Amino acid sequence: xxxxxxxxxxxxxxxxxxxxxxxxxxxxxxxxxxxxxxxxxxxxxxxxxxxxxxxxxxxxxxxxxxxxxxxxxxxxxxxxxxxxxxxxxxxxxxxxxxxxxxxxxxxxxxxxxxxxxxxxxxxxxxxxxxxxxxxxxxxxxxxxxxx
Ligand code: HEM
Numbered sequence: 001x002x003x004x005x006x007x008x009x010x011x012x013x014x015x016x017x018x019x020x021x022x023x024x025x026x027x028x029x030x031x032x033x034x035x036x037x038x039x040x041x042x043x044x045x046x047x048x049x050x051x052x053x054x055x056x057x058x059x060x061x062x063x064x065x066x067x068x069x070x071x072x073x074x075x076x077x078x079x080x081x082x083x084x085x086x087x088x089x090x091x092x093x094x095x096x097x098x099x100x101x102x103x104x105x106x107x108x109x110x111x112x113x114x115x116x117x118x119x120x121x122x123x124x125x126x127x128x129x130x131x132x133x134x135x136x137x138x139x140x141x142x143x144x145x146x147x
Contacts, residue, residue, distance in 0.1 A: 002079035004048075006047055006078070006079040007130070009044040010043055011043060012038055012040050013038070014038050015033045015038075018032070018034055046076055053076070080093075108141055109139075111139075113138045120132075
């Protein structure tokens with residue numbers, strides 16, 4: 001989910017030492033990064049590039065299975081950033097999301113409500129990924145019958 005829909009779609013960094021990014025392909029040119037330049041690292045584009053992920057628009061959690069995760073190219077999965085200033089809360093965030101999803105799905109069925117937009121549309125205001133008008137759904141209690 002964080003590959004296909006990274007909430008933070010770009011990362012920024014400020015240059016502390018001039019650097020030249022060398023062109024790799026014929027149609028590219030070298031890029032000079034000067035002291036104090038700010039650069040944006042396009043997480044969303046990196047996550048959706050077919051050069052990094054085959055069939056990139058497909059939601060396929062198996063890409064990250066024990067068996068497959070070794071084939072993910074370094075620095076092509078950046079939902080929490082990278083390096084010494086990456087997200088300090090990443091492990092907490094993942095744990096929290098798993099506990100929340102587990103508890104909700106154990107006890108409730110998620111159902112659409114009149115405010116639910118199907119298909120979901122991306123918000124056009126704001127900078128990061130979220131749903132236009134917010135995420136709306138209903139909770140229908142599951143009654144577990146003990147035998
Ligand atoms: C799914 C949830 C989250 C996502 C996708 C996320 C993503 C990010 C990203 C992309 C950065 C910038 C990293 C970089 O520039 O390399 C960041 C920084 C940061 N995040 Fe998160 N974050 C999440 C949850 C959290 C939580 C739960 C906390 C705290 C409990 C947190 C605290 C921070 C802090 C303090 C920084 C700044 C770190 C620094 O500048 O050294 N984040 N986060």
